[in-house]
Amino acid sequence: MSGDAGLESTPARSWVTPGLLVLSLVLVMSVSLMAGPQWFGFGKLWHALWSPSPTNVDDLLIRTTRLPRTLLAAVVGASLGVAGGIMQTLTRNPLAAPGLLGVNAGALFAVVALATMGGGLPAAVANLGAFVGAALAVALVWSLAMRRGPTAGPLRLLLAGAALTALFHAFSQALLVVDQQGLDSVLFWLAGSVAGRPLTDTWPMLILALVALLACVPWLSQWNVLAAGEAVAVGAGVSVRRLQLASITLIVLLAGASVSMAGNIAFVGLIVPHIARRLATPDHRHWLPLAALIGAVLLLCADIAARTLIPPGEVPLGVMTALVGAPFFMLLVRRQGVRHG
Template structure:
């Protein structure tokens, strides 16, 4: 008598689910620890009393004021890191490209160019205006890169999308420079934002961007099952009853909202969307129903840690978080490229 496959696989599924839940709990605790460290460490050393005073506002002192400023930047790093990580994971799922990332595909560049145009020609100066401009620019860049990458035989292959994204990012960067060079006043405003950082975080800015990030996150999580189908290939996904174009469009919309809103408030921070999904696949596997929540936790924690590192290594000055993530991400990117090349041999 043979055992039914379902009976054999049931314990494996339960073990896999248990392992993923354990990782979720561990990562949530690590993010909490990172947040505590972020509030505690910075360019100015603070005591435990300063932390309590800064959180409660009971004592007016320089150290307590430093703590009170670290709280919103920690929250902003958490939500921006989560948004960029989930956006990268969704982009990799939509394009089936392990090198997909908001920066590499030129989507950050599109958001940046839209913000620069708004600054230079329309006098946009509010965070709310930045958010809408960045999302519009990110959407246009995503459509443009995918269209260019789809041309020719074979459609939108991972290599063509990566090349189209890299070329588009360079073109957008050149356009940004051309617009900014004659306008010194706009350049002085833009250059701090362009590096990418969370040092200018405020409660008002967080409350403004959270609704956009929540909408993008809900869309991406709702598309997680469809992303699992798309990973099998378009033909097989269609055979399973999936509306391939609709699924890809909805998932891409959520990713663009996350990327655009995050870029608007923190600048074009790179490599988070590239690094985090690869790490999370090692922890919980390729199932997007688990991959996206875990990526949100790891992305938020990574950006908090990168912000702390930037504050500590150059005391009393700061290194913006966008520079720290680039230093971490560049070697990781090279490693991924080499791994993909070895697989292709």
């Protein structure tokens, strides 16, 4: 039993949506490079990318500020979209998102703890600390939720994640109350942003996220089987425990790298998988790659809006995603309530 029966679509239609999304991604990335307090035309963009002048201020702005920002937004959006899709498959809960495993809370607590030690917080140290904090939080959630017993499983995973998320937030707030000078160092993580993040500080996490996205490919077919239920997966010869561990590891790598690069970006991991499933068949080989493209396009659009709505200032990127995601989340909750009412 492969679990893929009935999930195929015609070859002609299967390429239409991915093709349009790839074109949309290229277009939005181009707009991202041109947009800001000072807008540039396509000619200036082409010159800056392919024949830059070392003394031209506009070329330097595009290459050293807007290009890293665009790349980060695209990779973070793709990573969060895929991580959210894996999370919803793993827990079989359409309202699940990576933050429910304590990823964001663990990263924030690690950054706050480092900031309160004094002596400044270098960006590279903050990035690494955020990733380690996210990974440790998820490892703790997994160890608590998946111990052998009658209640072990997806529901216990979500409950353990919610409890530890609240605990980590309480610890972070307590540290900030004790040392309020550390608040300035963590505002970036609280609001979420891809601004002012040079590639010299973020390239290790950027590469890690890209590698994790590629590492999802071998598991796509097995996620199809897991989505039908653990009993079906066991009957199909799938090692459920091994698949769950691989899924959690990929969620940690994708969401942990994202939060270390961009801070707390809410709702992307929640809403993107739902959009992707509406545009494709239920086959993970179809909709999960779409989730990567949609996540990248969505976060790039949010970042463009964040830097152009109130020039010369900026709206925090996490606020922009919340403005879109919160109504979507309430709609999902309402539909789930109607379905089970």
